[in-house]
Amino acid sequence: MDVSMLITGLTIFVLAVFVGFEIITKIPPTLHTPLMSGSNAISGITIVGALIAIGNGGVQMATVFGFIALVMATINVVGGFMVTNRMLEMFRRKKK
Amino acid sequence: MEHHPLINLAYVVAGILFILGLKGLTHPRTAVRGNLLGAIAMLIAIVATLCNNEVLGYKTIALGVIIGAVVGAVMAIKVQMTAMPQLVALFNGFGGGASVLVGYAALSKESPDGNFLIENIAIACSGLIGAVTFWGSLVAFGKLQELDFLKKPVRFSGQQWANLGLAALVILLGLSVAWFPNNFLFFLFLIAASLLGVTLVIPIGGADMPVVIALLNSYSGLAAAATGFVIDNNVLIIAGSLVGASGVILTRIMCKAMNRSLFNVLFGVLEATGEVAEADEVYAGKIKSTSAEEVAMLFDSAQRVVIVPGYGMAVAQAQHAVRELASELESRGVEVEFAIHPVAGRMPGHMNVLLAEAEVPYEKLKEMDEINPSFAQTDVVLVIGANDVVNPDARNNPSSPIAGMPILNVDQAKTVVVIKRSLSPGFAGIPNPLFAADNCLMYFGDGKQAALDLNRAILEG
Numbered sequence: 001m002d003v004s005m006l007i008t009g010l011t012i013f014v015l016a017v018f019v020g021f022e023i024i025t026k027i028p029p030t031l032h033t034p035l036m037s038g039s040n041a042i043s044g045i046t047i048v049g050a051l052i053a054i055g056n057g058g059v060q061m062a063t064v065f066g067f068i069a070l071v072m073a074t075i076n077v078v079g080g081f082m083v084t085n086r087m088l089e090m091f092r093r094k095k096k
Numbered sequence: 097m098e099h100h101p102l103i104n105l106a107y108v109v110a111g112i113l114f115i116l117g118l119k120g121l122t123h124p125r126t127a128v129r130g131n132l133l134g135a136i137a138m139l140i141a142i143v144a145t146l147c148n149n150e151v152l153g154y155k156t157i158a159l160g161v162i163i164g165a166v167v168g169a170v171m172a173i174k175v176q177m178t179a180m181p182q183l184v185a186l187f188n189g190f191g192g193g194a195s196v197l198v199g200y201a202a203l204s205k206e207s208p209d210g211n212f213l214i215e216n217i218a219i220a221c222s223g224l225i226g227a228v229t230f231w232g233s234l235v236a237f238g239k240l241q242e243l244d245f246l247k248k249p250v251r252f253s254g255q256q257w258a259n260l261g262l263a264a265l266v267i268l269l270g271l272s273v274a275w276f277p278n279n280f281l282f283f284l285f286l287i288a289a290s291l292l293g294v295t296l297v298i299p300i301g302g303a304d305m306p307v308v309i310a311l312l313n314s315y316s317g318l319a320a321a322a323t324g325f326v327i328d329n330n331v332l333i334i335a336g337s338l339v340g341a342s343g344v345i346l347t348r349i350m351c352k353a354m355n356r357s358l359f360n361v362l363f364g365v366l367e368a369t370g371e372v373a374e375a376d377e378v379y380a381g382k383i384k385s386t387s388a389e390e391v392a393m394l395f396d397s398a399q400r401v402v403i404v405p406g407y408g409m410a411v412a413q414a415q416h417a418v419r420e421l422a423s424e425l426e427s428r429g430v431e432v433e434f435a436i437h438p439v440a441g442r443m444p445g446h447m448n449v450l451l452a453e454a455e456v457p458y459e460k461l462k463e464m465d466e467i468n469p470s471f472a473q474t475d476v477v478l479v480i481g482a483n484d485v486v487n488p489d490a491r492n493n494p495s496s497p498i499a500g501m502p503i504l505n506v507d508q509a510k511t512v513v514v515i516k517r518s519l520s521p522g523f524a525g526i527p528n529p530l531f532a533a534d535n536c537l538m539y540f541g542d543g544k545q546a547a548l549d550l551n552r553a554i555l556e557g
Contacts, residue, residue, distance in 0.1 A: 001214045001328055009325050009333055016334045019115055020341025026122045029438060030458050032346060032445025033180060035121055036313050038131050039342045040187050042114055043316040045138065045335040046194040048145045049323045053201035054160070055151030062201040063153065067160050069197035072190040074164020075171070080187050081135040082172035083180075088131055090452040091124040 034087045041080025047073035099148060106144035107331040113137030114335050118342070124458050141331050177453045178410050181443040185237040185309055188316045192229025195319035196286065199223045202326050203277055216277050218325035220270035223282070224289045225319040231293030233312050239297075240305060240442065249301040256363050262292050296362065303523035304361045307350045309443050311358075314343020346444045353438035353464075355490075355501035375527040379519055382532035386539050388546075391476075391513050392553035398475035400431045402467065404504055405447055406440055408481020408516070412543030415454035418480060421551045422456065428554075434460050435467045435477075435504050437485035464504055474509040481515070481543050483522030488530055498524050512536045515546045 027035050050073050053066030099107075114137045120130015145151060175183045199222040206212050238246040252258075269285035300308055317339025324332025351358050395401065403422060409415065422432045434456060440447035448461050471477065479486055482504075489496040490503045506512050507530050514531060516538065521527060530536055539546055 001212075001218075001325075003214070005328060006214050006325070009328070009330070012330055012333050013321060013337050016111075016337035017341045020118070020338040021345065023115065023118050023122070023338075024342045024345050027118075028122070028124075029349075029436070029445055029463055030448040030461055031121055031124060031127055032349075033184075033441075033443055033449045034127065034131070034445070035118075035342060036310070036346065036444060037180070037184050037187070038121065038134060039118070039339040040184055040191065040313060040316065042117075042134055042138070042335050043188075043191045043313075043320045043339040044194070045141060045332050046191060046198055046320045046323050047138075048141055048329060048332060049198035049202075049327050050160075050194055051142065051145045051151055051157060052148070052327055053198050053205075054153050054156055055148070062204045063156065065197040065201045065204075067156055069194040069201070070157065070160035071164040071167075072197070073194040074161050075168040076187050076190040076194065077138055077168070078165045079168030079172045079183075081131060081138070082169055083175060083183060084131045085128065086172065087177075087180075087449050087452070088124070088128045090449070090455075091458050092128055 031088075031091070034084050034091075037080055037087070038084040041077050041084060044073045044076035044080060047077055103144045103148055104330075106140055107329070110137040110141040110144070110331050111334040113140065114338060118338060177450050180446060180449060181305065181309055181441075182237050182240045184443065185233045185240060185312065188309070188312045189230045189233030189237065191316040192226040192233060192312075192319050195222045195226035195316075195323045196230065198323050199226065199326050200282065200286075203273075203282060204279070206277065212277065213274060215326060216274040218322055219277075220273045220285065222319055222322035222326055223273075223286055224266060224270055225315050225322055227286055227289035228293035228296065229312055229315040229319050231290045232297040232308075232315070235294055235297040236305065236308050236312060239300075239302065246298070250298045255295075255299055259292070259295055259363075262288065262295060266292050299363075300361065301523075304354070304356070306439055306441075306443050306446075307347055307354070307356075307358070307361045310343055310346035310350050312343075314340050314347060317341075317343055349438060350444055353502060355498065375519065375521070378527040378529055379532050383519070384537050386513065386537035388539075388549040388553035389557065391537070391539060391550055392557045394476050394511055394513070395425060395430065395550075395554055396557060398430055400433075400470075400474045401425055401476045401478065402433050402435050402471065402474050402506075402509070404435045404437075404477060404479045404482050404486060404506055405451065406437075406480065406482025406485065407442060407447075408483075409543050410441070410447075410450050410481070412481060414480065414543035414547050415450055415456075417544050417547035417551065419451070419454040419456050421547050421554075422460075424551055424554055432460065433462050433467065435464065435506075436461050437464055437482070437504055440482065440485060464502060468505050471505050471508040475511065477506040477509040477512045479506060479512060479514045479516075480547070483516070483528055484524045484526075486530055487522075487524070487526070487528045488533075489526070489528070497526060506530070507533055507535070510535065513539055515539045515541065515543055517542065
């Protein structure tokens with residue numbers, strides 16, 4: 001990675017933080033728990049890194065650690081989105 | 097690393113969908129769709145990555161995904177709503193742990209002769225934040241699960257300095273990893289960072305857990321963003337920083353709701369305590385105990401009732417009984433609303449989820465700022481399982497430990513009925529003058545039984 005790529009990365013980082021602030025301040029407190037579990041699932045995006053780490057082959061350690069990372073990130077992603085869905089369905093449910 | 101332009105395009109689409117997904121969460125009606133958009137974004141990012149010709153070993157990948165998906169799904173389906181904070185803490189930890197490992201894998205793949213300074217700094221960042229998130233979350237999980245050895249906050253004198261020293265050591269080791277990358281230094285660095293994760297969370301008390309979970313949520317996002325710098329992948333940076341921002345906002349809201357600064361929460365400092373009144377002094381001779389029949393009569397002549405639930409209600413599993421009580425009152429033409437203090441549950445928004453599970457429509461759940469002006473026009477307030485968040489001392493007594501904490505002004509209502517097992521104090525450990533107020537009646541008993549009895553008394557009356 002050279003400096004120009006770093007700057008690009010930092011630019012994206014800062015802009016995304018601003019977008020995050022703008023959107024998330026508009027989320028009502030009622031939905032803060034689903035927001036946490038849902039954003040938690042999104043942070044499981046590390047799964048992309050895990051896939052690349054496993055895929056490279058050759059270096060044994062990298063594959064082993066990549067595999068453990070993959071399992072952890074998958075739990076995070078699948079569990080996170082599912083439990084968020086479960087909660088949000090309760091909010092959507094209409095009164096009988 | 098260079099990706100095929102189409103793969104990069106797919107990552108951009110994933111980034112956009114993550115943002116739109118979060119935007120969907122701004123209203124309960126669109127929230128399910130928002131969450132789905134997030135999941136689709138994740139799927140797109142994963143498929144795009146698998147199309148990368150650098151990715152091999154599909155069998156290993158399939159195995160890992162199957163194991164992770166089954167474990168995650170079982171946890172998501174089985175978890176009780178009261179245990180949601182623990183689950184989120186655990187998931188947070190897994191995200192952080194994955195970041196550490198991905199960083200390490202990247203480090204071990206570097207060729208010895210290249211210049212990887214920037215990558216290595218990113219690896220150190222992702223290792224540090226990831227390890228703190230992982231271990232901090234495990235400790236938080238243990239505390240929320242009320243494991244015996246973690247129940248009490250662990251504090252010793254000079255703790256802040258010890259943590260500060262440890263943090264300095266971690267940063268020093270991190271810098272060494274960046275300049276002289278090797279396995280030994282990296283493991284040393286990880287051990288120190290892990291220790292820091294444990295020692296940062298271990299002194300924090302139960303009442304402050306909502307803040308800690310929100311903060312760890314933020315860290316897990318930042319760890320993912322740092323990993324994005326490690327593998328030079330923008331979708332990680334975007335998704336990670338969104339989550340980082342979200343956690344920071346929630347942390348700030350929780351701190352404000354408890355009138356504590358983040359610094360005080362993290363370093364286990366309690367606000368300067370003035371003289372704490374003796375419970376006997378506050379309560380002696382002024383407590384009026386009531387019965388189901390008497391409360392039913394109050395309800396009979398009431399036009400507006402506000403229910404204030406606290407975590408005690410959830411512990412007593414009284415949500416459904418309380419909802420039935422509310423429905424019964426409504427069927428008799430009483431206006432019923434629920435007043436939710438931001439720290440009523442054990443994580444941001446927790447109480448709302450517990451009530452939603454009991455099928456209380458979300459329109460009935462009112463935030464503190466929205467409902468506070470209406471207490472003066474409320475005939476009966478029913479406080480169930482809440483204590484510190486309705487303590488008028490926060491407003492009236494500048495020397496109280498909770499002075500300045502925003503509270504629900506239930507004492508302004510015509511009558512307050514408090515359902516509680518005993519006069520024992522809440523997390524703040526102080527007596528509540530509300531219980532001794534002229535307009536307050538105490539209904540001693542288990543929350544669930546009390547709600548059932550009230551309901552029956554109304555039906556009979």
